Structures are given as structure tokens and as C-alpha cells.
Amino acid sequence: MRYTLMHLSDVHAGPPFDPHLAAQVVREAQALRPDLVIISGDFVQRADIQRQWKTIKAFLTELPEPRLYVPGNHDVPLFNPFQRLFKPLEVYKRELTAEINPVFTWPGLVVVGGNSAHGATIDGGKVDKEQLATLERTFKQQPSGTCRVAVLHHHVINPPGAEGRRKIQNADAVVQLFDRCEVDLLLCGHVHISYVGTTLDVLPNLQRGTIICQSGTTTSRRGKGRERGKNSYNVIEIDEHAIRIGQHLYLDDIGRFACVGEHIFPKRSSGAYLLPREEQVIAADRRVPNP
Numbered sequence: 001m002r003y004t005l006m007h008l009s010d011v012h013a014g015p016p017f018d019p020h021l022a023a024q025v026v027r028e029a030q031a032l033r034p035d036l037v038i039i040s041g042d043f044v045q046r047a048d049i050q051r052q053w054k055t056i057k058a059f060l061t062e063l064p065e066p067r068l069y070v071p072g073n074h075d076v077p078l079f080n081p082f083q084r085l086f087k088p089l090e091v092y093k094r095e096l097t098a099e100i101n102p103v104f105t106w107p108g109l110v111v112v113g114g115n116s117a118h119g120a121t122i123d124g125g126k127v128d129k130e131q132l133a134t135l136e137r138t139f140k141q142q143p144s145g146t147c148r149v150a151v152l153h154h155h156v157i158n159p160p161g162a163e164g165r166r167k168i169q170n171a172d173a174v175v176q177l178f179d180r181c182e183v184d185l186l187l188c189g190h191v192h193i194s195y196v197g198t199t200l201d202v203l204p205n206l207q208r209g210t211i212i213c214q215s216g217t218t219t220s221r222r223g224k225g226r227e228r229g230k231n232s233y234n235v236i237e238i239d240e241h242a243i244r245i246g247q248h249l250y251l252d253d254i255g256r257f258a259c260v261g262e263h264i265f266p267k268r269s270s271g272a273y274l275l276p277r278e279e280q281v282i283a284a285d286r287r288v289p290n291p
Contacts, residue, residue: 009189014045041072125154161225
């Protein structure tokens with residue numbers, strides 16, 4: 001098996017949205033023809049403004065199918081206090097999808113979306129008890145050996161350049177759930193900075209940890225930290241034994257997104273947590289005898 005996922009985030013239709021970049025993302029997505037396009041939240045800048053939903057829906061329809069969406073904090077109304085507190089995702093459900101826990105399955109792979117956006121705070125996220133239970137139940141229903149991928153908007157660790165940002169309030173509970181459910185990979189966004197790491201950076205005593213793949217902002221002018229004024233997305237390739245992540249950054253001098261970094265991890269669901277020799281990219285490692 002071999003699957004390709006394209007991971008976008010924080011597209012922010014509205015004043016920060018860059019139509020030129022959006023058109024380039026569409027061209028590259030159509031050329032890539034991924035098995036699934038994932039957008040991890042913040043579709044609009046202000047959920048109260050109807051024309052921003054119209055803009056983002058026009059963009060989304062140009063992307064290949066199937067597509068998986070999860071809401072972000074900007075997809076919750078800001079100017080209507082009642083709606084923000086008591087019906088925070090009503091507009092999102094009406095404009096994009098009523099499914100808060102989308103699930104895509106193929107032989108050997110499941111991708112499960114969850115909701116970390118709510119109306120109680122402006123910036124931070126939380127995965128409530130109902131969402132935690134839904135995610136755990138969905139992952140545990142999968143056959144043994146299935147590669148499990150989770151998608152949330154908010155992050156569980158602040159990458160360099162995002163110190164002090166509000167991550168998921170109950171990040172430890174989320175991280176422990178993913179480890180318990182043997183989730184291979186978490187896709188997220190929110191802070192507009194790309195990052196690849198592991199949940200072992202949050203809780204070092206986990207069994208194996210979960211790979212973290214964070215996208216910066218894909219189509220807005222709101223890049224932060226080292227990605228100020230920059231845009232990014234990720235391409236993830238999953239096969240029998242490994243997960244490869246390509247971090248793509250828009251480069252002005254060539255007028256397109258380019259892969260500026262690659263990461264390869266063993267797939268925990270494939271058995272022994274190691275890269276088979278044929279998957280290793282460092283020649284010296286392939287020469288060392290097995291113990």
C-alpha cells in the first residue's frame with residue numbers, strides 16, 4: 001500500500017487571503033493528485049462574514065477530492081456572543097460540512113478528524129470529553145496494523161517561534177489518548193509555523209509517541225515567527241513501513257511551493273518501531289550489521 005496526503009491549514013479567506021497563492025496551491029494539488037486533501041481549520045478570517053465563506057468554498061471546489069475538513073477557532077463567530085458561546089459551529093456546519101468527526105478509511109489506513117475549536121476563548125483550543133471519547137472509540141474500532149492519523153486544528157506543543165501561544169488546554173490528555181490508541185501521526189496547524197516532531201517532546205514517558213506534523217498558513221499573509229510573510233503546506237506519504245513528510249514552502253524566486261525539508265519515520269503500526277534497512281536514507285546506517 002502507498003497513500004499520499006496533502007495537508008493544508010489556516011487558509012483564512014478574507015483580508016489576509018492571497019488569491020495568487022490559492023491558485024498556485026490548486027495547480028500543485030491537481031498535479032499531485034493526492035489520495036486525500038486535508039485542511040486543518042481556519043477556513044475564514046471571520047466566520048460572521050458571509051462573503052468570506054463564499055471565497056473559501058470557491059477555492060475548495062477547485063481542490064481534488066476527497067477532502068477532509070476540521071474547524072479552527074476563526075471558523076467560530078466573533079461578533080455574535082450568543083452564537084459564539086452556545087452554537088459556535090453552526091455557521092461552519094451550514095457552510096462547509098455538518099461532520100465534526102470526519103473519517104476516511106482505506107486498506108491499512110484511517111484518517112480521523114476532531115474538533116478543538118470552541119467559543120469560550122479567542123485563541124486557545126480544547127478537545128472536550130465527548131470528542132475524546134469519539135476519537136478513542138473510532139481509533140480502537142480499526143483493525144490491528146492500521147496506520148492511524150488524527151487531524152485537529154490546535155497544536156499540542158509550541159514549536160520554536162511560537163512560545164507563549166495557547167495550545168490545546170488539555171494537551172496532555174489528548175497526547176495520552178493518541179499514544180493509547182497507537183496513533184501514528186497528528187496533523188494540525190493554528191500557529192502559522194511549520195513543525196515536525198513527536199509527542200515525546202510533551203510527555204517523554206509515552207509508550208512510543210505520535211509524530212506531529214504541523215502546517216504553517218497555506219494561503220494567508222499571516223505567517224509567524226521564522227515563517228513571517230511565508231506560506232507552507234505538507235505532503236505526507238505512507239507506505240507499509242514508513243511515514244515520509246515533505247515540508248513545502250512558497251519561494252518567491254521560483255514562483256511556487258518547493259520541498260525544503262523531508263522527514264522519515266518508522267510506522268508504529270507496522271510492528272517493530274524501526275526503519276527497515278531498505279527504507280533508510282543514510283548510507284552509513286545501511287552498512288551497520290543488525291544486532
